[in-house]
Amino acid sequence: MxxxxxxxxxxxxxxxxxxxxxxxxxxxxxxxxxxxxxxxxxxxxxxxxxxxxxxxxxxxxxxxxxxxxxxxxxxxxxxxxxxxxxxxxxxxxxxxxxxxxxxxxxxxxxxxxxxxxxxxxxxxxxxxxxxxxxxxxxxxxIRVSGRTKMIEGIFATGLPFGGRGDLPDTLRDLARLLPATAGVRRWGAASLDLAYVATGRYDGYWERRLNSWDMAAGVLLVKEAGGLVQGLNPEDNPVESGEVICGNEAMFDRFASVIRSA
Known part of the structure; x- marks a missing residue:
């Protein structure tokens, strides 16, 4: 190594x-x-x-x-x-x-x-x-996936647990994304979600209300594996804002537009 x-x-x-x-x-x-x-x-x-x-x-x-x-x-x-x-x-x-x-x-x-x-x-x-x-x-x-069709892609996110107020946003995300994909996974570890995007196991990932330590390492993994990483607001630094969306280049724009749509 x-x-x-x-x-x-x-x-x-x-x-x-x-x-x-x-x-x-x-x-x-x-x-x-x-x-x-x-x-x-x-x-x-x-x-x-x-x-x-x-x-x-x-x-x-x-x-x-x-x-x-x-x-x-x-x-x-x-x-x-x-x-x-x-x-x-x-x-x-x-x-x-x-x-x-x-x-x-x-x-x-x-x-x-x-x-x-x-x-x-x-x-x-x-x-x-x-x-x-x-x-x-x-x-x-490792490299991000080479898939090009959303309907063939698997995406990952986090789901709000007790005491959090972002459930409506996440439900709206899922309502828009699920019909367009092969599925969404929630495995409960943001650093591994990002690592799995970097290896091509997931085609994309998004989440809100993260801390810098949840995603700092994973963000670089995705970038160095050929993926794109942004904040949910594209002007934001995700490590600072706590909101991230990432994926392979072929699907990123379509994936991001689905998540960001009003």
Whole structure:
């Protein structure tokens, strides 16, 4: 595996956090089924994974800034670079014993993602990319799908859960999109949804109300795999706005017009 020194540090950190999470994941089925107990367990697993990643990254690059899901942001001595980390994307899947969750690490330089790692320990799939160097899964180069017809495409999104107010928007999206496609999937981990677009498993993906750590790494994966990535408002930076739409070039305009239509 060829990559920069930064990328190698990121991969090492992701694998170490993945090993910790796999150990905890094996204990999930033994949890007493209670919101407090199970939620507390997963929170601790999440925090442990973030501590592992943070220690590795900040030891290697102590001057870089930091943004993580489970800790306060840190402005580094080098204001142009920061790590953006989700130690456990797909927490609800993890809690329910579903083997679809990931570690996501991105490096931002001057407000642009330049290196990305998304690691799926349960399936042994490591997705990685660097700006200008393409996207990879393990040691295989990956590309977005070559499909050209919406009716043959499979798309992914997130569905609002309890307490969120964007259900009407999502239902309108689905009402417009489902009749024009081969289906829509909701697997519950944004970083892997983006990685699956990069590998051509999905033909497109959109979602609202994400955090930067949910998608920072995945956005670069899609771009380096030949896909197009925008905000739902095409003028927005999706990592900043929390709204993203992406897909292969052949379908993107049609897909985006369906989602964006009033």
């Amino acid at each position: 060829q990559g920069s020194a930064n990328l190698n540090v990121m991969i090492k950190a992701a694998r170490a956090a993945g090993r910790s999470l796999v150990k905890d994941f094996r204990e999930v089925e033994n949890l007493q089924v209670s919101t407090k107990g199970a939620g507390d367990f997963v929170s601790k697993a999440d925090i442990r994974a973030e501590e592992i990643i943070r220690e590795a990254l900040m030891e290697a690059r102590p001057n870089y800034g930091w943004v993580g899901e489970e800790s306060k942001p840190v402005e580094g001595k080098d204001p142009t670079r920061r790590w953006i980390v989700d130690p456990l994307d797909g927490t609800t899947n993890f809690l329910h014993g579903l083997p679809h969750w990931a570690v996501s690490i991105a490096l931002e330089h001057r407000n642009e993602i330049v290196s990305a790692v998304v690691f799926d320990p349960a399936k042994g799939e490591l997705f990685w990319a660097e700006k200008g160097a393409g996207a990879w899964m393990n040691d295989m180069r």
